[in-house]
Amino acid sequence: xxxxxDVLARCIEDIQAGRASLADCLERYPxxxxxxxxLLKIALSIEPPPDVRPSDAFRVRARVNLMxxxxxxxxxxxxxxxxxxxxxxxAVWLKPVTISMAVILLLGTLGTGTAFAAQDSLPxxxxxxxxxxxxxxxxxLTFDEDDxxxxxxxxxxxxxxxxxxxxxxxxxxxxxxxxxxxxxxxxALSLSERLEDGTARxxxxxxIALTTAGHxxxxxxxxxTVPGAVRETIMNTRETAFNGHRGALTGLxxxxxxKATEINLDTTGGRLNRAGNCAARDDVEGTIAALNQFxxxxxxxxxxxxxxxxxxxxxxxxxxMNNRAAAEHLTILxxxxxxxxGEIRAAVERGIQSSQWRYGQTDTEQPxxxxxxxxxxxxxxxxxxxxxxxxxxxxSGASGSGKYGK
Amino acid sequence: xxxxxxTGETIDEVDRLLDRAVSGDADAFGKLYDMYVDRVYRHIYYxxxxxxxxxxxxxxxxxxxxxxxxxxxxxxxxxxxWLIKISHNLVIDYYRSNKASTSLDFxxxxxxxxxxxxxxxxxxxxxxxxxxxxxxxxxxxxQVVLLRFIEGFSYPEIAASLGKSEGAVRVIQHRALAKLKxxxxxxxQ
Numbered sequence: 001x002x003x004x005x006d007v008l009a010r011c012i013e014d015i016q017a018g019r020a021s022l023a024d025c026l027e028r029y030p031x032x033x034x035x036x037x038x039l040l041k042i043a044l045s046i047e048p049p050p051d052v053r054p055s056d057a058f059r060v061r062a063r064v065n066l067m068x069x070x071x072x073x074x075x076x077x078x079x080x081x082x083x084x085x086x087x088x089x090x091a092v093w094l095k096p097v098t099i100s101m102a103v104i105l106l107l108g109t110l111g112t113g114t115a116f117a118a119q120d121s122l123p124x125x126x127x128x129x130x131x132x133x134x135x136x137x138x139x140x141l142t143f144d145e146d147d148x149x150x151x152x153x154x155x156x157x158x159x160x161x162x163x164x165x166x167x168x169x170x171x172x173x174x175x176x177x178x179x180x181x182x183x184x185x186x187x188a189l190s191l192s193e194r195l196e197d198g199t200a201r202x203x204x205x206x207x208i209a210l211t212t213a214g215h216x217x218x219x220x221x222x223x224x225t226v227p228g229a230v231r232e233t234i235m236n237t238r239e240t241a242f243n244g245h246r247g248a249l250t251g252l253x254x255x256x257x258x259k260a261t262e263i264n265l266d267t268t269g270g271r272l273n274r275a276g277n278c279a280a281r282d283d284v285e286g287t288i289a290a291l292n293q294f295x296x297x298x299x300x301x302x303x304x305x306x307x308x309x310x311x312x313x314x315x316x317x318x319x320x321m322n323n324r325a326a327a328e329h330l331t332i333l334x335x336x337x338x339x340x341x342g343e344i345r346a347a348v349e350r351g352i353q354s355s356q357w358r359y360g361q362t363d364t365e366q367p368x369x370x371x372x373x374x375x376x377x378x379x380x381x382x383x384x385x386x387x388x389x390x391x392x393x394x395x396s397g398a399s400g401s402g403k404y405g406k
Numbered sequence: 407x408x409x410x411x412x413t414g415e416t417i418d419e420v421d422r423l424l425d426r427a428v429s430g431d432a433d434a435f436g437k438l439y440d441m442y443v444d445r446v447y448r449h450i451y452y453x454x455x456x457x458x459x460x461x462x463x464x465x466x467x468x469x470x471x472x473x474x475x476x477x478x479x480x481x482x483x484x485x486x487x488w489l490i491k492i493s494h495n496l497v498i499d500y501y502r503s504n505k506a507s508t509s510l511d512f513x514x515x516x517x518x519x520x521x522x523x524x525x526x527x528x529x530x531x532x533x534x535x536x537x538x539x540x541x542x543x544x545x546x547x548x549q550v551v552l553l554r555f556i557e558g559f560s561y562p563e564i565a566a567s568l569g570k571s572e573g574a575v576r577v578i579q580h581r582a583l584a585k586l587k588x589x590x591x592x593x594x595q
Contacts, residue, residue, distance in 0.1 A: 005573075005580035009561065012579075039583040042590070046536055046555040054447045054464070062465045063439060070432045070472055221436050273431055 004035055011036065012043050057120065060164035064218055068157060071214030122162050123176035132180075145191045149204045152188035153211045156181050160218050163237065167226040174230045178237045185212070185244045192251065202255035206263070208248035213267045215241040220274055223286070235289070242293055246300055257308035261318045264304055265325045268297040272332045279336045284343060287336070291347035294329075298354035305357075326358035420485060427475050435475065438485070439468050446489050452537070452556060453497045463500060467493050483566035487559055491567055494549060539589040547582035550575055 118130035159181035278286030426434035
């Protein structure tokens with residue numbers, strides 16, 4: 001005889017699926033009616049709740065926060081970090097904007113009610129100028145450059161949230177947010193350059209680099225979801241973030257080339273992922289844009305390496321990171337290039353060539369590689385000298401022609 | 407097997423995104439967020455009745471999910487069930503650390519100024535009674551009831567999510583419904 005729980009479960013399934021009614025089930029199991037009926041009635045009275053959805057503003061804000069958190073907290077690159085990473089690494093997990101009591105007391109002209117009401121306003125709203133005014137006041141009350149950088153990065157993140165919230169409805173308002181983003185990022189970079197202490201400057205540059213890497217991914221997501229009219233604004237904003245990222249890494253390289261290399265490799269990998277995702281859905285423009293950024297980051301990586309050499313530091317770890325990354329990148333590039341259009345294949349080719357210099361950057365001899373693996377590298381006295389655009393070592397086995405699998 | 411999951415995406419598409427997210431692809435995880443944020447939000451709001459708490463906890467769910475996703479393994483339980491399980495644990499922890507009592511105080515929740523009056527009205531008195539009773543159930547029983555009747559997962563999916571056999575899930579369901587009966591009878595007295 002079936003257990004009561006099995007009978008109960010079967011009846012619930014049949015009633016919910018419309019295969020039987022309550023009466024049918026009770027008739028099917030007359031000897032169990034006494035136990036079954038009250039339990040079935042309770043089961044059938046448990047209904048899913050009314051449909052409740054989050055607001056669009058929350059969805060976007062939470063997504064922005066999530067992406068920034070991911071990029072602020074994940075280890076850069078595929079290799080272990082040399083340092084514990086404890087130097088001036090601020091979490092960029094943004095909470096809703098809060099205003100300190102000092103700011104509230106000084107908001108004589110605005111009034112506290114207006115200030116609070118303005119916090120959630122968007123470009124085009126009546127209270128948006130009040131929101132910007134509040135930010136200006138916070139800026140005026142911030143005296144340290146590193147605190148100023150953190151503040152400008154917070155505001156930049158807010159601009160991205162605003163873009164996401166208005167993009168679907170108003171390209172003009174999205175452009176206002178985009179212009180604000182550019183100003184915030186420029187201020188952050190400008191403040192960082194004023195820091196005299198090298199360690200502090202490296203710290204803020206690292207923060208800017210990590211934050212802008214996160215912004216790139218947020219903007220990728222926005223580009224994929226916004227209507228065509230605002231795509232150009234998103235793409236231009238991404239260009240702003242990309243340039244800010246490169247500027248921060250260039251600044252970081254003079255103080256900490258290893259950290260700069262880690263972040264460079266992580267962002268480079270991110271652009272390759274983006275290229276792969278765009279290629280998978282036949283987005284030629286997106287694929288080429290991402291591959292172009294990949295190429296530029298490779299060139300920057302080479303500059304970072306040359307900066308490291310000029311300092312006379314031990315570049316073993318940097319070379320190991322580059323070598324490992326090159327192998328991974330080549331695999332992904334082959335995948336993107338296979339079966340793709342001429343334009344994409346040309347961009348893949350340029351990408352392969354731009355990463356040639358990373359091959360063979362180890363101290364130990366590698367087995368001879370084919371074009372899908374790391375090249376051979378015979379370490380020698382010339383290995384530490386900056387090479388030409390074709391790479392660090394003349395004995396590199398990586399193919400210069402950039403052939404990839406068909 | 408359903409070709410599409412509740413988000414409208416094909417099962418294959420979700421699997422592809424999951425594979426990439428497990429490998430550390432933040433872009434793929436972002437797309438999973440887009441697909442499942444409403445579901446998670448709805449579940450947490452049912453539990454808390456507070457917009458502010460729901461927004462805060464929803465964000466925490468996806469942070470936790472990102473941290474845990476390298477260990478995610480595909481089972482008979484859908485990805486949504488994995489997220490709901492994270493939500494469940496976070497709600498429990500949240501109320502454990504924020505309320506004097508470990509049980510959810512639904513008199514407070516239902517009169518919370520964040521609660522949507524329309525939501526409560528549409529819910530109806532009987533539904534609210536059942537909801538309060540569900541949250542008096544002990545751990546496993548509460549989870550099975552929520553997963554089966556509120557979220558609509560099948561017995562195999564619930565079993566995979568909780569790491570139990572289907573038989574065990576049916577036993578827990580029986581006990582949960584019997585317990586609900588007792589709670590509701592006691593309320594009537």
